[in-house]
Amino acid sequence: MNEVLTQAWSALGGGPLPRVTVSGATGLAGPLAAEEMSLAAVAAQLLAARELTGAPGAPLELDARQVGLAVRSERFVRRAGRPVGPGFAPMSRFWRSADGWVRLHANYPHHRAAVLAVLGEADPDAAAAGLTAVELEDAVVAAGGAAAAVRTEEAWAASAAGRAVAGHPLLSLDRVGDAPARDVRRPRVLSLTRVIAGPVAARTLAAHGADVLRLESPRLPEDPGTLADTGSGQRTAVVDLAARSGRATAEELLAGADVVLLGYRPGALEAFGLDPAELARRHPHLVVVRLSAWGTDGPWGRRRGFDSLVQAATGIAVACGSADAPGVLPAQVLDHATGHLAAAAALRGLARRRAEGGTWSAELALARTAARLLAAGRSPGRPGDDPDPAPYLVDLPADGGPLTVVGPPGCPPWAHAATPSAPAWPAAG
16 A cells, blocks of 8 residues: 555655554455555545645554455445446446457447447347457447457557556646645535546545536436435535537636536537636636546557556456456455545645645546556455445435435545535625
């Protein structure tokens, strides 16, 4: 944990790193250092929150049991005792190709439609087996879907997409413009994110007391199970950015926000003037945090991606199994760790804006997190029982009855589950 935490903390411009101790175990057994990555990411955001609230330097003790549950939080969401977590759709799995394996993602209807457009409905497994892994990957991506051929770590490093990621650190936080110093008692966070990593950052900031407003597209509604898991502590509003009125609403919200989280693939928001450079120009008071799957450079810079696909492409699936039988991490650690690191970047951006002024912009990517995880080498894969979730579960008020979720590590529980709201900030006072 210490090496990853030191690297992240240095990139964030943090002060002297306090002593961090860990009790218990996460239960994230496996051949890669998933436990260390998860602990480091959570520690980074907790330390960043302490610096922002005026309590830097104090030792931090992490309960590894709660961290291990938090990075698998989707497995424990309950409403009236019944699971509501998203899980993986039947077609979101490894598929045998003519020369290896491909991981497809089909949890959303438009991604499933892209898979079926390529493989057909009669016998999709046979159709997949008739294509090479790269042919299937390319065909699904060209159809508007999400896919990644299973590669070894060496094959990924040798590819143009892999080389583009290799040139970047785990994360970055840079001053990209000038603006007056600004302090706020309760930061306002505008979340333009979907699925897991970005929403994890948003719910983490909500746990630290931020007013988080999540905007959703009327054409891309979030999966209800995913929203139940990652929407804790947030208000949600539907805004159509493709409409002039929707863009005007977004501009009003940006003018009143302190942080904006961007979690759509690079290029998806640029048509609406919501790329980091334009935001910094129009709203220099903002801290802009952008998360992506593959980064912004290279041939995959604007490609759709999910944790499972990044594991497949970068060599993690082979490291967790073999080329003949790919495996997975014990949790969607790339998503969750990147989300916690993004929250740390937002909190450090706010602290630096207060102390130094300026416009601050952070960049993170699941593929960068994957590269750092692989660079940590293989771990002994020590066995361990999964933590008992019961002491860490909290009930949140929600429409349709209380929602049971894993509480945020190191923070008081949220006040409520995801709550529909008007697209507006509350009146000052």
